[in-house]
Amino acid sequence: MADFPPAKSSSSPPAGAATAPPAGIDRAIIVLGLVVVSGNIMAILDTTIVNVALEQLARDFGADLATIQWVITGYLLAMGTVIPLTGWAIDRFGTRRVWMTSIFLFVLGSVLCGAAWNVGSLITFRVLQGLGGGMLMPTGMSILTMAAGPHRMGRVMSIVGVPMLLGPVLGPVLGGWLVGIDWRWIFFVNLPVGILAFALAWWKVPDERGENGASALDLRGLLLLPPGFALLIYGLSTASGEGGFGAPSTIAWLVAGAALMALFVVHSLARRERALIDVRLFADRTFAAASAAVFFVGIALLGSLLLLPLYFQVARGEDALTAGLLLAPQGLGAACAMPLAGLAVDKLGAGRIVPLGIVVLVLGTIPFAMVESDTSYWLLGGALFVRGLGLGCTMMPTMSAAMTTLTRSAVPRATSSLNIILQLGGSFGTALLAVVLSREIGSRLAQAPGGGAGESRMGEIPEAVREQVAPQLAESFATTFWVALILTAVLIVPALLLPRKGAGTGAGPPPVA
Numbered sequence: 389m390a391d392f393p394p395a396k397s398s399s400s401p402p403a404g405a406a407t408a409p410p411a412g413i414d415r416a417i418i419v420l421g422l423v424v425v426s427g428n429i430m431a432i433l434d435t436t437i438v439n440v441a442l443e444q445l446a447r448d449f450g451a452d453l454a455t456i457q458w459v460i461t462g463y464l465l466a467m468g469t470v471i472p473l474t475g476w477a478i479d480r481f482g483t484r485r486v487w488m489t490s491i492f493l494f495v496l497g498s499v500l501c502g503a504a505w506n507v508g509s510l511i512t513f514r515v516l517q518g519l520g521g522g523m524l525m526p527t528g529m530s531i532l533t534m535a536a537g538p539h540r541m542g543r544v545m546s547i548v549g550v551p552m553l554l555g556p557v558l559g560p561v562l563g564g565w566l567v568g569i570d571w572r573w574i575f576f577v578n579l580p581v582g583i584l585a586f587a588l589a590w591w592k593v594p595d596e597r598g599e600n601g602a603s604a605l606d607l608r609g610l611l612l613l614p615p616g617f618a619l620l621i622y623g624l625s626t627a628s629g630e631g632g633f634g635a636p637s638t639i640a641w642l643v644a645g646a647a648l649m650a651l652f653v654v655h656s657l658a659r660r661e662r663a664l665i666d667v668r669l670f671a672d673r674t675f676a677a678a679s680a681a682v683f684f685v686g687i688a689l690l691g692s693l694l695l696l697p698l699y700f701q702v703a704r705g706e707d708a709l710t711a712g713l714l715l716a717p718q719g720l721g722a723a724c725a726m727p728l729a730g731l732a733v734d735k736l737g738a739g740r741i742v743p744l745g746i747v748v749l750v751l752g753t754i755p756f757a758m759v760e761s762d763t764s765y766w767l768l769g770g771a772l773f774v775r776g777l778g779l780g781c782t783m784m785p786t787m788s789a790a791m792t793t794l795t796r797s798a799v800p801r802a803t804s805s806l807n808i809i810l811q812l813g814g815s816f817g818t819a820l821l822a823v824v825l826s827r828e829i830g831s832r833l834a835q836a837p838g839g840g841a842g843e844s845r846m847g848e849i850p851e852a853v854r855e856q857v858a859p860q861l862a863e864s865f866a867t868t869f870w871v872a873l874i875l876t877a878v879l880i881v882p883a884l885l886l887p888r889k890g891a892g893t894g895a896g897p898p899p900v901a
Contacts (some may be wrong), residue, residue, distance in 0.1 A: 403860040424528035424538060425594045427491050427585040430578050431521035434498070435463070436559025436693065437574045440708040441567045448571065449507040456827075458511045461622070461895050464815065466518025468621050469614040471808050472665055474526040476606065483531045484593045487585060490527060493520030502575035516612055558896025559713030567708070608655055613665065616648025617808065640654030642748045665805050668864070669865065675802065677885035678790030681742065682806050683781050683813035684879035686750060690810075692872055695756075695825065696772075703761060703861040715770045721776020729781040730788070738789035739888035745781025752778055753876060757869040761858035789886045792846065817875065824871050828864035833857055 413571050438459060445451070477486045497517025504510035566573045623641030646695030656667040670676045696718075700711035717848060725745075755767055787806055 389544060420592055421532055421587075421754030423588040424531055426581070426588055427524050428528050429582050430494060430498075430585065431524045432445040432493075433559045433562065434458075434517070434521065434574075436579065437563035437577075438463070438565070439697075440563035440712070441479060441571045441574050444567050445507075445510070448549035449510070451507045458509075459514055462511045463514045463518040463521070464811070465618045465621055466515045466810050468540045468617045468808070468815075470522035471526060471811065472521050472612070472613050472617070474523045474530075475665065475803070475805075476522070478527065478530055482513065483527060483534070484589065486523060487527050487531065487593050488589050489583055490523040491586050491589065493517070494524065495578055495586075496520070498578035498582070500576045501552050524802045526807040531805065531809070558712075560708055560715065562712075564707065564712055568635030594830050606659065609652055609665070609825050612648050612655060613653035616645045616652060619648065620812070621815045622644030624729070624818075665808070669802055669805060673720070673885070674887055675790045677740075677882045678786055679806065679809050679888065680811045680882035681786045681879055682790070684875065684882070685786055685814075686810040686813025686815075686818075686881045687784060687817030688872070688876040689743075689779060690814025691821045692775075694755075694821055695868055695872060698825070699756070699759065701867045703759075703865055704857065707892065714765065714769065717773040718776040718779070721773040721778075722780040725777045725780025729785050733785045733788060737886070737888040738785045739884065741784055741785050742789070742883040742886055745785070746876070746883055747778070749775055749778025749782060749878055752776075753869065753873045757873050758865055759862055759866050759869065761862040762864075763768055771880070772879070782883075786883070786886070817872070818861065820875075821868055821872060825864060825868040828867050829861065832860040832864050845852075 402533075442459065451542055474486065494517055496514050497515075499519060500513035501510055501517060502512055531769055543765075562576055566577065619641050623638050625639060626635070626638045652665075653667050656665065670679065696715055697708075697711045700706045700714050701708065706714065729741055729745065752771050755763070755771040759768070787810075790802060
């Protein structure tokens with residue numbers, strides 16, 4: 389729109405300068421990174437904040453668990469649906485307009501959620517909130533990637549990645565505190581942050597776009613990919629209920645979603661102009677390997693975020709605020725590792741750093757796979773710090789490696805693809821681990837003295853019963869953590885295929901539009 393003030397364009401360097409990438413990140417890029425973080429932190433915090441409040445929401449609205457879960461599921465489905473549109477929207481309207489529109493939708497949805505009068509209105513407004521939140525992360529990554537260039541991707545991604553790892557740790561703490569005041573504040577808290585992020589975006593975010601800014605919207609792809617993704621995520625979410633992945637309804641949803649996504653792949657390959665997501669990007673070996681790694685990173689990070697707080701709350705009887713505080717060492721470890729990992733990736737290559745991070749991540753998970761009902765919090769806190777170090781050396785270095793061999797014009801769609809894969813991996817990990825944990829608790833409580841019929845509705849275990857079945861609960865979590873550990877270890881396979889040369893090691897710069 390004409391009323392947006394002009395912003396400085398981050399034009400490409402001259403050909404002669406391309407072979408000598410800058411040694412560091414200048415002040416303008418750091419400021420831009422902080423602007424992006426101010427918007428991303430809302431969506432990332434919101435996911436974990438609301439998880440803590442589900443029980444209170446169910447009581448206030450008189451809703452059962454199956455209904456109140458849609459407060460989370462509707463948000464995730466909306467995010468998954470809108471992510472594929474991000475690349476096209478950036479090409480069409482520019483990064484600034486898409487970024488500011490995303491913030492506006494997210495804040496509007498947050499205010500409406502805080503004013504919800506029943507569970508149906510809350511779920512509806514959460515969908516609106518998810519439409520804005522789904523575009524924040526991929527748009528922010530595109531803004532930083534186009535501004536900094538591929539040679540500094542490791543350090544740039546270390547900036548935007550900090551809230552991705554700190555948010556899930558700070559979220560439960562903040563959520564537990566806000567729920568104690570009034571659950572509506574878990575949504576209203578986004579209003580001042582959103583206003584600040586909107587003002588900073590007006591001031592600093594450049595209005596860049598891809599080469600084909602006037603390309604038409606891929607309507608057929610829009611009718612195939614977002615619904616297919618939504619059906620797939622919905623199927624995965626239903627797998628946590630009775631019957632698991634073998635339930636006929638779950639299989640039907642998964643098959644329907646996979647069929648639509650397969651049709652989209654065929655459509656994308658046949659389309660001459662760029663599709664909603666260009667699957668030809670996966671012909672690039674580095675991007676394909678990084679995408680597979682990102683899927684398992686989603687499992688390791690988002691899936692474990694289901695287990696870790698539940699262990700402290702269910703097996704150890706802690707409240708939400710205490711559980712959030714006990715998770716803090718993981719965020720601290722990630723914050724310590726991410727800046728160093730970003731610098732190391734630029735110099736040594738992701739293929740040397742990410743496998744090391746995976747080993748550290750697995751070592752930090754082992755104590756949880758052997759956890760008991762009285763395992764020392766000091767031991768678990770140290771293990772969480774080690775896990776944080778591993779995550780800091782794994783997640784954003786993997787995503788930055790995917791960009792190093794792509795043209796600048798391909799960056800918006802590539803970031804959109806990676807965020808879709810991350811969401812899919814996290815949804816798969818969460819659904820699978822929920823199924824395993826539910827079955828483990830149900831079967832072990834059925835055999836335990838005082839365990840009754842083996843109810844696995846964890847929030848309804850009386851305190852007196854919890855003390856009697858604490859060993860069985862701990863064993864259930866330990867078994868589930870073994871599954872999480874195995875899924876994390878599989879990440880080593882695609883990680884070994886990532887590039888082993890840094891941006892400035894003489895391998896030659898990637899093509900820049």
